[in-house]
Amino acid sequence: MKGQGRGLQAYALLYLLFLYAPIILLPLFAFNSGTIIAFPLQGFTTDWFSQMWANATLRTALTNSLIIAVSAAILATCLGIFAARASTRFEFPGKGGMMGFILLPMVLPEIIVAMSLLVVLLGAGVQLSILTVIVGHVLICMPYAIAILTTAFSSLDKSLEEAAYDLGETRWSAFRLVTLPLVMPGIISSLLISFTISLDEFIIAFFLAGNQPTLPTYIFSQLRFPKQIPMIMALGTVLVALSIVLLALGEYFRRRGNARMGGNPTGGFL
Amino acid sequence: MSETRFDRLDAAKPMIECRGVHKHYGDYHALRGIDLTIRAGEFFSLLGPSGCGKTTLLRTIAGFEDISDGVILIDQKHMEEVPANKRPTNMVFQSYAIFPHLTVAQNVAFGLRRDPRGKAEKAALVEEALAMVGLRGFGNRAAHALSGGQRQRVALARALILKPKVLLLDEPLSALDRKMREQMQVELIKLQRQVGITFVLVTHDQEEALVMSDRIAVMFEGEIAQLDGPEALYARPANRRVADFIGVMNFLPARILAEAEGTVTVEAPGLGVVDLPARQVSRANPDDEGPSIGFRPETMTLVGANQTHSQPRETSATIDEVVYYGDMTYYDLRLDGAAAIDGRARPVRISMRNVFGRDVQEVGTRTRLAWSPGSLVLFR
Numbered sequence: 001m002k003g004q005g006r007g008l009q010a011y012a013l014l015y016l017l018f019l020y021a022p023i024i025l026l027p028l029f030a031f032n033s034g035t036i037i038a039f040p041l042q043g044f045t046t047d048w049f050s051q052m053w054a055n056a057t058l059r060t061a062l063t064n065s066l067i068i069a070v071s072a073a074i075l076a077t078c079l080g081i082f083a084a085r086a087s088t089r090f091e092f093p094g095k096g097g098m099m100g101f102i103l104l105p106m107v108l109p110e111i112i113v114a115m116s117l118l119v120v121l122l123g124a125g126v127q128l129s130i131l132t133v134i135v136g137h138v139l140i141c142m143p144y145a146i147a148i149l150t151t152a153f154s155s156l157d158k159s160l161e162e163a164a165y166d167l168g169e170t171r172w173s174a175f176r177l178v179t180l181p182l183v184m185p186g187i188i189s190s191l192l193i194s195f196t197i198s199l200d201e202f203i204i205a206f207f208l209a210g211n212q213p214t215l216p217t218y219i220f221s222q223l224r225f226p227k228q229i230p231m232i233m234a235l236g237t238v239l240v241a242l243s244i245v246l247l248a249l250g251e252y253f254r255r256r257g258n259a260r261m262g263g264n265p266t267g268g269f270l
Numbered sequence: 271m272s273e274t275r276f277d278r279l280d281a282a283k284p285m286i287e288c289r290g291v292h293k294h295y296g297d298y299h300a301l302r303g304i305d306l307t308i309r310a311g312e313f314f315s316l317l318g319p320s321g322c323g324k325t326t327l328l329r330t331i332a333g334f335e336d337i338s339d340g341v342i343l344i345d346q347k348h349m350e351e352v353p354a355n356k357r358p359t360n361m362v363f364q365s366y367a368i369f370p371h372l373t374v375a376q377n378v379a380f381g382l383r384r385d386p387r388g389k390a391e392k393a394a395l396v397e398e399a400l401a402m403v404g405l406r407g408f409g410n411r412a413a414h415a416l417s418g419g420q421r422q423r424v425a426l427a428r429a430l431i432l433k434p435k436v437l438l439l440d441e442p443l444s445a446l447d448r449k450m451r452e453q454m455q456v457e458l459i460k461l462q463r464q465v466g467i468t469f470v471l472v473t474h475d476q477e478e479a480l481v482m483s484d485r486i487a488v489m490f491e492g493e494i495a496q497l498d499g500p501e502a503l504y505a506r507p508a509n510r511r512v513a514d515f516i517g518v519m520n521f522l523p524a525r526i527l528a529e530a531e532g533t534v535t536v537e538a539p540g541l542g543v544v545d546l547p548a549r550q551v552s553r554a555n556p557d558d559e560g561p562s563i564g565f566r567p568e569t570m571t572l573v574g575a576n577q578t579h580s581q582p583r584e585t586s587a588t589i590d591e592v593v594y595y596g597d598m599t600y601y602d603l604r605l606d607g608a609a610a611i612d613g614r615a616r617p618v619r620i621s622m623r624n625v626f627g628r629d630v631q632e633v634g635t636r637t638r639l640a641w642s643p644g645s646l647v648l649f650r
Contacts, residue, residue, distance in 0.1 A: 159364070159367035163361070165355050166359075
């Protein structure tokens with residue numbers, strides 16, 4: 001029994017090592033003064049970070065990516081709220097099929113989505129820009145947003161909104177005063193997930209951005225130059241740190257929301 | 271003779287009037303021509319099994335559902351164009367629908383958001399409403415931390431603070447345990463007497479309806495089967511289905527022998543021949559095999575070997591089963607000659623209060639049953 005437990009423990013450790021070793025290597029080489037990504041480490045430096053900061057193309061890429069990710073997250077979440085509320089509150093013909101088709105992009109190969117979007121957009125004569133990337137990202141973020149928000153909405157008692165309406169509020173103020181605060185943890189989760197998906201999305205950005213760089217396409221383009229790799233490592237370090245902060249924030253808000261409502265989780269995802 | 275509550279209610283003006291109300295959900299005909307008048311100040315119950323349309327009717331009165339046909343008037347005003355948030359009704363939901371992100375006081379004050387009165391005045395109203403439901407000092411509690419009974423009270427306070435003309439209650443006690451439910455029944459009655467508002471209660475629990483209501487509408491399949499006071503409903507059910515639904519009733523196949531001047535002469539196996547006046551005659555169900563005689567378990571009395579009784583009729587029987595409930599004992603009996611009509615002997619159930627000095631009788635004992643034809647109902 002004891003030996004078996006140890007075996008499983010070792011397996012779990014190996015598994016975690018496999019998951020996180022590459023990520024731990026990021027900061028290691030980001031602060032390494034050698035230009036070649038290899039052991040032994042040479043010395044400590046923050047040059048790569050200053051180089052990254054000074055890089056104008058990188059800054060453009062970062063700005064583009066942030067604009068895209070924030071817009072896509074907000075749009076996908078807003079549309080997701082409509083869809084989630086409709087699917088949990090109302091019965092209408094073709095509901096099952098409709099929801100299925102909305103969720104389909106989750107399993108559709110992204111390259112197919114990107115390619116067909118490109119064909120359609122070019123055919124319609126739309127100029128490729130970060131706007132077209134936003135459209136593409138909304139499309140792929142929607143299924144996740146809807147999945148999270150549907151959980152949040154379906155765990156809500158339907159009579160809550162009715163009660164508010166019965167007590168003299170309008171349909172809209174009943175939604176705003178009762179439903180919205182109660183699904184807020186789900187909304188935050190949806191925003192975070194959509195933001196993360198959009199921020200590191202490559203294929204659609206690569207196809208639809210025209211000549212505008214986004215963070216992933218910029219990183220990909222720089223990988224051809226070995227000289228740039230330490231700077232990319234520095235960039236990766238910053239991104240990992242940011243992700244952890246975001247995740248922690250999201251979880252904090254979710255737990256606070258839960259505590260306020262008596263530990264009744266509504267669609268927490270993180 | 272002093273004026274009773276019922277005299278006053280009889281004289282009261284109508285508060286809710288439903289005339290020919292129909293409701294269709296696609297092909298499903300949920301309400302089939304409801305005609306109903308609920309009087310001001312009345313504690314009225316809509317009683318029926320699940321799916322009978324009672325909740326749908328309540329929700330059409332509240333304005334949550336449109337009606338397909340007919341009219342609903344509340345306080346003599348047509349409600350057709352009036353949405354739920356403008357009707358003089360408030361609802362206590364089955365799940366209570368307490369807003370979990372607000373405090374008790376914020377929940378109760380929710381309906382006052384659009385009220386122009388000042389903050390201090392509203393706070394006083396909230397305190398008053400909480401005191402009325404026995405939750406004085408609970409204002410700052412988080413709503414999600416309350417027990418089921420407390421949530422129920424908050425829901426009541428939240429609805430009553432708006433002084434509605436009608437309070438609608440959708441199975442408000444079904445989520446409570448038995449003790450709490452019985453306590454809340456009494457409190458609801460007291461509360462209703464105190465505020466004088468018309469209460470309309472939806473319930474599937476016949477006991478609850480009997481305990482609480484001035485009048486009860488029994489509903490089956492979107493129609494009102496009987497509308498009466500609790501005693502009339504229990505003692506003179508309009509048809510066999512109502513009799514079956516309200517309390518326990520024994521049914522024996524019967525044979526009609528003669529009929530003259532409103533009196534029906536009937537023979538029932540084990541009971542012999544009885545003359546029943548028209549008021550003891552009700553309708554049978556369409557799918558019944560023939561007429562039947564019904565009686566309640568408590569209307570017949572087991573008589574010990576050496577005891578005497580003052581009932582006009584007596585029947586011999588054998589005890590098949592004894593179920594002891596502490597305060598009551600239920601006996602399943604086989605009446606002598608019970609199989610006379612169709613060869614099948616149906617056991618009948620008799621209940622006896624366990625008073626001091628009366629022994630519980632044993633299975634297999636030969637015994638006598640004392641009864642009066644006045645407690646029988648013929649279903650034909």
